[in-house]
Structure formats: C-alpha cells, structure tokens
Amino acid sequence: MEQNLSLEQIQNFKGKYPRQLWYLFFSEMWERFCFYGMRGMLVVFMVGQLGMNDRIANLQYGATQAWVYAFTFIGGLFADKILGLRKSLFWGGILMIIGSVILSIDPKNFFFIGIGFTIVGTGFFKPNISSMVGQLYQDGDPRRDAGFSFFYMGVNLGALIGGYICIAVAEGSMWQSLVPEHLRWNVGFGFAAIVMIISLLTFTQTQKKLGTIGISPLLEIESSKRKRMETLTYVGSLLIIPVIIVMVANTVYTDYFMMFIGPASILYLLYEMKNFSAAENKKLFAALIFIIFSIFFWAFFEQSGGSLSLFAVNNLNNTILGVKLSPNGVNNSANSFFVIGFAALVGLVWLWMAKRKIEPNTVIKFGLAFLFLAAGFWIFYYTKFFAGADGRTSLGLFTFGWFIITFGELCLSPIGMSAMTKLSPLKTQAVIMGMWFLASAYGQYFAGLLGANIAEASEHATNLEKLNVYADGYKQLGIYALIAGVILILISPLVKKLMQEVK
Template sequence: MQTIEEIQNFKGKYPKQLWYLFFSEMWERFSFYGMRGMLYFYMVHHLLMDKETANLQYGATQAWVYAFTFIGGLFADKIFGFRKSLFWGGLLMILGSVILAVNPKTFFFVGVSFTIVGTGFFKPNISSMVGKLYRECDTRTDAGFSLFYAGVNLGALIGGYLCIAIGKNQIFTTLIPNHLKWNVAFGLAAVVMIISLLTFLQTQKSLGEIGLSPLLHLSASKRKLYEWLTYLGSILIVPIIIAMVSNTVYTDYFMYAIGPISIIYLAYEMRGFSVAENKKLIAAVIFMLFSIVFWAFFEQSGGSLSDFAAENLNQTVLGIQLDPNGVNNSANSFFVIAFAALIGMVWLWMAKRKIEPNTIVKFGIAFLFLAGGFWIFYYTKFFADASGKTSLDVFTFGWFIITFGELCLSPIGMSAMTKLSPQKTQAVIMGMWFLASAYGQYFAGILGAGIASASENATNIQKLNTYADGYYQLAIYALIAGVILIIISPLIKKLMQDVK
C-alpha cells in the first residue's frame, strides 16, 4: 500500500489516482444532473404544479441535496472515512433512482429523498479525496481540480441532455414506448450510478491510506456499532426529508437554522486551532458567503431558465435541431469540457511566471463573467419573433460566457477549501462549501418563483420580456459583487497567508 507521501510525490501534471476518481465522479454526475434536469419540467408538466410552486419546490429539493453534504462530510470525518461514505451514498442514490423508475408520479418525493441523502454521503468525500492527492501549496492543485471538474461536466453533459430528451420523447422514440419514457429516463440514472460505484471499487486500492476510517484505533466491534448506527440513522431520516421537500415551509425553517448551526460548530472546532489556521478558516467562510450569491444566479438553470427554454426558445443551434431544455441543461457542461483543461494550463503558466491572480480575484472575475452571461440572456429579447420565441443560439452563447465564470469559481473553490482547512476538518469544510451551494439553490428557487409570479397570466411575448428583465437585474447584481470582491482581495489575501 502506498503512503500518502508516495502518492503526493507524483511526477507530471496529474496523479494517476485523479483519473480513477475522475471516472467515478463522471458517472455519478451523469446520474445527478440527469435527475436534476428533469425535476422542474416533471413537476410542472406531470405533477401539474403551478410554476411559482415548482420553482420553490425545485429550489427546496436542490437545497436539501447540497445541505445534506454537510452532514455527509461530518459523518465521513468522524465515523465512515471518505471511502465508506462514498459507497454508502452511492447505494442510496441507486435506490432513489430505482424507486423513481418504478413509478415517478406516485413515488416522486420518496425517490428524490433517497437521492438527497445519498448525494450527501457521496459528493463532498470524493472531492476531499482529490484534495488529499496533493501536498499543501502544490501549485498543481488548481489544475488537478480543473481536470476533475471536467469529469464532473462530462457526466453532466451526457446525463443532462439524454435524460430530459428521453423523458420528453425527443430521442429514441421508436425504441421506448411512450408510456414508459419517464420510467426509462429515471432508470438510466440508476444504471450509470452502478457503473460509478463499480469503477470506484475496482480502483480504490491505488488510494493507499486516503479515505480510510478515522476509527481504526477502536475495536472492531465498537467501530461496527458506530457504522451501523449511521446506516440506520440515514435510512430513518428519509421520511423526514420527504416531509421537508414536499412542504417548502419546513425547508424554510431548516435553512434559517442550518447555516448558523454550521458556523457555530465551526467556531467550536476553531478553538483547537492556531491563530494562523483560524485566519484561513475565516477566509474560507468569506468564499462560501460570496459563492451563495453566485449559485443563486447560476442555478436559475434548473428553474426559471428551464421554463424559459421550454416556452421561449427555438430549437436550433448553428442550424442543428436540438431540444432547448437539453441545451439549457448541458451547454454549460459542454463548454467546461472544452475549456477546463485550457484554463488549468493558463493557471499553471501564470503560476510559473508568478503572475497568477489569487483565489479571491479569480472569484471576482467569475462574477464578471456571470454578469456578462445574464446580460446576454436579457439581450435574447431583441431576437424574438411575434410569438415570443427567441434565439437558442444567443442563449447558448450566454452559457458560453457564464462557463468561464464557473471555471474561475467552482473548481478553484473546491481547491481553496482543501488548502484553507486543517486536515481534521477537511470533510466538514467541504460539506460547508456545498452547504453554501444549498443556500444558493434555495435562493435560486425564491428568485425563480418571483420571476414566474411576475409573468403569471401573461402572453408568451410578455413572459419573454419579464424573464429577460429579471436576468438584466441579476446581471447588475453580479457585476457589483465582482467589483467588491476584487476591491477587498488584498484583505482576504492577508487572511489566506501562504495559500495562493
């Protein structure tokens, strides 16, 4: 078995273990983003929710997905270790997808709830294992996370387009009976999740000591007791999650509480760290707070932009006929795959010449790209025909711009969390990073519901203008946030100390 030091002393740009984690995460993200891309459309067109409720419901569901990563990170740190947590989460995700495949209309919230709990155990821990492949201050870390993020988006690209296109009966129409199209779409998410787990099982030996149980110092019987109590607890919490996601008022209460509780818990943990370590943790929290704003805007993709795509976009990109919802789900992922490695190489090139911007400046640049993309979504209104249909080409170009913002924030953000947090709390900090995403999802639902409410009972051209004007406001707010981040970057750099 390799030691962590031997793994971290790899030659070249990427450790071989990164590729194994890349493929495991790729299939898991196929499953997750395939599911995510179907939720809002299915709620509106098959569960027959009104659009305002569907936006709030979508935001609550996705908020729970990311909020539970904090809990999953906590149990990985204290009981399971990264590997066992990942495997258990994958099993729960498979079960959730199978339940949805059997009868999505009747068991919608049951299947989604199992997926929520499973994602909480899976997602933060595979990212934490990527961070363990690098030594502190290794300049190759950002490039490694960028490549890993390309794997995330390869899965999201395929799953995001295929699942919704199958469900809407846009592809494989002669192979899949019409009455089974949604069953097959949800079932596909289960199949690829099985592939993800098999990939991890076949390659985990290469990880050496990374991700093993933190309780190896205890007796086997005591360790098993803690593990089985965690298994039982994660099953018993599913009915509570069902109640929470099916009634957004309960989600409101949860979101009011979980953020402050997580900050209090972190403050408790900080008592045992040095002043220098605590300064880094404060910097990490600042990153999290700004990331909430970023994801609140970016995650309009699953709610209001999904509705915009279904009703206000034509069906061609560069003359090729494509489903607009599939494009909305997958365009960002396509561009990430195309440019993630290039961005990683740019960071490496700049680091060698000592001109690489620090992480907070990268965050600020991310907001500027986000503002540009939403301004383009606004600008689609000037390409509309009399029926309120506008250019899918222009819309796709908006995602092209936003993608560069995401590449400046998301993979860099994950990397920053691993570099700014002491080893003892890495999984918890990664969980809090995804908890910040949960708040972004939550506020995204509220923003989307507000836009949907404003366009209620309007003609299609009026809806187009209402949505476009809403995106114009988001562009302005994103621009302001980016400027603020760049201005305060020297202060945050002092808190980060030696972390680049």
C-alpha cells in the same frame, strides 16, 4: 505493489496529474450523469406531469436542490468523525441507486420517496470524493488547482451526457421510436440508476490504489465499537429519509431548516476552531468569505434548473445552425459542454501564469467569476430583442450566454473546491467541503425563490410578455453579479492577508 503506496508516494507523483485522479474522475463522472440527468427533469416533470404551476415548481425545485446540497454538510461530518471518506462514498452511492430505481418504477406516485433517497445518498457521496482529490496533493503544490480543474472536467462530462439525454428522452425529442410514450419518464430516471451502478463499481474496483486516503478515522478504537458506530450511522441515515421526504414535499419546512442549518454550521466551525492555531483560524475565516460569496454565485447560476428550464421550454426555438435540438437539453448541458472544452485549458493557463509569478490569487479569480456571470445574464436579457411574435427567441444566442458563464464557473467552482482543501486543517476538511456545498444549498434555495418571483410576475401573461418578464429578471441578476464581483476585487488585499501563504 501500487495498492501498498504510502500517502507520501502518492503525493510525490511526476507530471501534471496523479494517476489516482483518473479513478476518482470516472467515478465522479458517472455520479454526475445521475445527478444532472435528474436535475434537468425536475421542474419540467413537476409542471408537466405533477400539475404544479411555474411558481410552485420553482419553489419545489429550490427546496429539493437545497436539501441535496445541505445534506453534504451532514455527510461530510459523519465521514470525518465515523465512516471515513470511502465508506461514506459507498453508502451514498447505494442510496442514490435505490432512489433512482424507485423513480424509474413509478415517478408520479413515488416522486418524493425517490427524491428522499437521492438527497441523503448525495450527501454521503459528493463532499467526500472531492476531499479525496485534495489529499492527492501536498500542501502548497501549485498543481492542485490544475488537478481540480481536470477533475471538474470529469464532473461536467457526466453532466453533459446525462443532462441532455435524460430530459431529451423524457420529453420525447430523442429516441421517439425506441421508447414508448408512456415510459419516457421512467426511462429517463432509469438511466440515472444504471450509471450510478457504474460509478460505484468504478470506485470499488480502484480504491485499493488510493493508499491510506479516505480510510476510517476510528481505526485506533476497538473494532466492535467502531462497527457499532458505523451501523448506527447507516440506520440513522435510513430513518431520516421519511423526515426528508416530508420536508421536501412541504417547502415551508425547508424555509425553517435553512434558517437553522447555516448558523448552526458556522457555530460548529467556531467550536472546532478552538482546537486550531491563530494562523489556521485566519485561513478558516478566509474560507468562510469564499463560502458566503459563493451563495450569491449559485443563486444566479442555478436558475439553469429552475426558471431557465421553463424559459427554455416556452421561449427558445429548437435549432442552432440548422440543427434541431432540445432547448431544455441544451440549457441543461451547454455549460458542461463548454467546461469540457475549456477546463483543461484554463487549468494549464493557471499553471503557465504560476510559473511566471503572475497568477491572480483566489479572491481575484472569484471576482472574475462574478463578472463573467454578469455578462452571461446580460446576454440572456438581450435575447428578448431577437424574439418573434410567438415569444420564442434564439437558442444560439442563449447558448452563447452559457459559453460566457462557463468561464465564470471555471474561475470559481474548481478553484473554490481547491481553496477549501488548502485553507482547512486535514481533520476538518470534509466538514469545510460540506460547508462549501452547504453554500450551494443556500444558492439553490435562493435560486428557487428568485425563479418563483419571476414566474409569479409572468403569471397569466402571453408567451411574448412572459419572455420580456424573464429577460428583465435576468438583467437584474446581471447587475447584482457585477456588484458582487467589484466588491470581491476591492476586498482582495484583506482576504489575501487572511490566507497567508496560500495563493
């Protein structure tokens, strides 16, 4: 029967994609609906409902998102050492459901409590489902990048639907007659709870078909001892939530944490590396280079949930080709829309190039990602030349900027996840994947700082002046992205040597 498949049978699949990829695809799709739906609401909710100014809201957004991704490192560690990928994912889903329900009941008074549960839950959920995707493939399988690109399309299908619907309902530009005004934010957060339940049910009903992928790493020890360690992990994760709530609500604590967690994770990796061969350690050093550069990519890209969210609310008109849309809904979902349209195509292009031995290596792909990112931010900058006297500019041109950036993301994010699984030994894959998301945490953190600086520079300005300040800030980010892309392409021969046989 299919549930009794061995790992070898799963990995020896025919065609472009393994069947099990579909199960993980749908589970991740609904979880991303939850995550991106909430992400799109955060800054607007903090400014409009909690009374924060733009600068503080950007800092708070950066801190919140940094904790979300930082906890993926911790979640990956406990999955590797105690729970296994499956139990970790299930526990994370439960915590995310609790957090979303709390926010849907009373988002104003319980905001940080709900966020605390969501942060810890995402940490246990997110890195482990990506690791399971990697284990569907044998080492050296050229179909792996295409598989991650397809999986990434599922991520973005959820992000598209949740990213638009949640904020559009919450701000009142969608379903106005169906949702009472005083309940709009409750309903927006409530959507996240419902779809997270669907995500968890999808996984629990299909996990038997994953063979041995994701099972407990402690099966060889006594059952009672294993259960005790698992129970302590569950209890510990609950006890840490109040600490997370306090640290998220006070961004200065986040500053201290970010000073600590990055160096600590690198030291831990160096400790683990003493158990590996020289060849394996060279690959891990290559993975670290990708991880460090990804910090800069996400610091720019994740303006989407911070400064670009406020830019959309204040400085964009609400029509594309005569169709009225929520500007912030578009900002929060346009990238996902384009990923859905082009992720599979880009994946097939990599396969086509691989068969002809002309596929660029991972380092070159990362360099291209920054070049696309630079071009997109320059388009955001050029929106200032299409503005009216009211400080509002073209939503269509802004959306085109996201179209360009999408190709940069497709050159980095799914490729990066795939590279992490190819460059790391199996016993430390979840930790490496956690470090990959920890790099996103730093990106989110720096995104908040960058957005706060832009917001501070535009304080007390007219809407037109604010547009110019934000646009000029995006021009600077475009220049920095261009420099990073050129550096990556120049050092590609060195990194390629570290990667050895990995493409």
